[in-house]
Amino acid sequence: MKRPLYLNEKFTQKFVSSHEFDALKPFIATADSLVNNRSGLGCDFLGWVNLPESYDKEEFLRVKKTADKIRNDSDVLVVIGIGGSYLGSRAVIEFCAPIDGKGKNKSPDIYFLGNNLSPSHMVEVLNKCRGKRISVNVISKSGTTTEPALAFRVMKDYLEKEYGSEAKNRIYATTDKARGTLKKLADEKGYETFVIPDDIGGRYSVLTPVGLLPIAVAGIDIEALISGAYQAMIDFRNPDIEKNECYRYAALRTIFSRKGKTTEITIGYEPFVASFCEWIKQLHGESEGKDNKGLFPASMIFSTDLHSLGQYVQQGQRNLFETVLWINNPKVDISIISDPNNLDGLNFLTDKTLNEINKNAFMGTVLAHVEGGVPNIILELEDTTPHSVGYMIYFYEKACALAGYLNGVNPFDQPGVESYKKNMFALLGKPGYENMKSELESRLK
Numbered sequence: 001m002k003r004p005l006y007l008n009e010k011f012t013q014k015f016v017s018s019h020e021f022d023a024l025k026p027f028i029a030t031a032d033s034l035v036n037n038r039s040g041l042g043c044d045f046l047g048w049v050n051l052p053e054s055y056d057k058e059e060f061l062r063v064k065k066t067a068d069k070i071r072n073d074s075d076v077l078v079v080i081g082i083g084g085s086y087l088g089s090r091a092v093i094e095f096c097a098p099i100d101g102k103g104k105n106k107s108p109d110i111y112f113l114g115n116n117l118s119p120s121h122m123v124e125v126l127n128k129c130r131g132k133r134i135s136v137n138v139i140s141k142s143g144t145t146t147e148p149a150l151a152f153r154v155m156k157d158y159l160e161k162e163y164g165s166e167a168k169n170r171i172y173a174t175t176d177k178a179r180g181t182l183k184k185l186a187d188e189k190g191y192e193t194f195v196i197p198d199d200i201g202g203r204y205s206v207l208t209p210v211g212l213l214p215i216a217v218a219g220i221d222i223e224a225l226i227s228g229a230y231q232a233m234i235d236f237r238n239p240d241i242e243k244n245e246c247y248r249y250a251a252l253r254t255i256f257s258r259k260g261k262t263t264e265i266t267i268g269y270e271p272f273v274a275s276f277c278e279w280i281k282q283l284h285g286e287s288e289g290k291d292n293k294g295l296f297p298a299s300m301i302f303s304t305d306l307h308s309l310g311q312y313v314q315q316g317q318r319n320l321f322e323t324v325l326w327i328n329n330p331k332v333d334i335s336i337i338s339d340p341n342n343l344d345g346l347n348f349l350t351d352k353t354l355n356e357i358n359k360n361a362f363m364g365t366v367l368a369h370v371e372g373g374v375p376n377i378i379l380e381l382e383d384t385t386p387h388s389v390g391y392m393i394y395f396y397e398k399a400c401a402l403a404g405y406l407n408g409v410n411p412f413d414q415p416g417v418e419s420y421k422k423n424m425f426a427l428l429g430k431p432g433y434e435n436m437k438s439e440l441e442s443r444l445k
């Protein structure tokens with residue numbers, strides 16, 4: 001079967017020697033066994049490794065059935081969640097959505113809420129909901145995260161006012177199977193619930209109901225998404241880095257990190273790649289950024305950002321490398337027409353497609369940046385089908401886990417995320433935080 005994703009290392013060769021890979025081989029073998037034997041740090045959260053074959057088939061069918069119901073009875077789905085509880089679904093929806101989504105099988109509009117504390121975002125979404133048929137999918141593994149809990153309080157009130165006792169038939173909760181406030185509330189109110197497996201953390205949860213329900217409501221084939229992940233699971237089982245491009249990518253990132261590169265910039269050449277980059281940034285940032293270690297995961301969309309940050313990439317500090325996510329077959333294309341007067345001097349581009357021009361921008365940029373001392377890893381994705389995107393998701397998940405173990409960290413915890421929460425609760429006067437409140441307030445004076 002044709003592979004949906006290829007690693008092209010041509011533009012890293014000037015910066016890495018083959019003996020550097022050889023030196024990493026024993027460590028890769030160890031990291032591989034930590035993942036496969038479920039014996040590494042955070043090994044209780046390795047459920048994603050076999051998920052493409054071990055997922056709950058009954059729940060999968062229920063997700064599909066519920067998505068059909070929402071597609072039939074709603075104009076809008078509001079997805080409430082933060083971090084791993086929304087980034088994956090937004091990434092896949094934007095990556096796979098057809099450009100002409102306004103046909104007669106038009107999917108409900110999907111709005112994401114509860115991923116910030118912005119009053120204007122909240123009011124904007126509420127305004128967009130007015131007069132429409134609404135459903136809500138509230139997603140929280142812990143069931144206690146402040147941002148989505150507050151957004152849900154607002155949306156629940158809105159739905160109860162609009163639909164009365166019928167509101168419960170328009171609210172779907174995706175959460176832990178037994179624990180947390182959201183689970184308790186869902187049981188009390190009689191909402192349909194979907195389970196986030198115990199052994200899968202938020203940022204690895206896009207192929208569970210966390211991602212699958214909103215993605216299916218968007219009309220995207222979730223079976224194809226899982227089949228792509230399944231193909232990747234098989235392809236990336238081989239611990240030999242000569243034969244495993246996922247592990248080679250993890251090795252390259254590790255090598256660059258150890259020779260002074262501190263920032264990996266993921267590059268897309270289509271604006272719809274931006275949300276996928278946000279998913280990658282969470283995956284890498286929360287998995288690897290700890291114990292004063294880890295690459296800083298950044299992203300840019302070219303050619304847009306070539307006119308803002310491109311100067312820095314070409315000639316700023318040399319602590320960067322780029323990973324370009326190039327799509328071989330774009331969703332659509334358009335040819336450049338001839339102009340009889342050629343006043344803009346662009347007739348040399350007549351009949352070329354915009355994608356051909358975009359590709360030349362990509363090639364020209366890679367050559368320039370490599371010349372400027374910035375290694376470029378190229379990931380060539382065949383197309384934007386759900387199968388290819390499922391494959392790419394699994395590729396990134398496994399590479400991230402491997403790189404975390406290579407760097408000696410637990411890729412599956414996020415202890416640092418708690419610090420701001422504690423301070424925020426104390427400043428807001430949450431019971432139990434009284435001493436901390438006065439101490440923090442004195443520091444703010």
Ligand code: PA5
Nearest residue numbers: 083084085140141142145202203
């Ligand atoms: O990856 C993670 O675990 C986090 O980013 C969580 O997804 C995020 O904090 C949201 O947590 P929860 O789903 O418990 O509301």
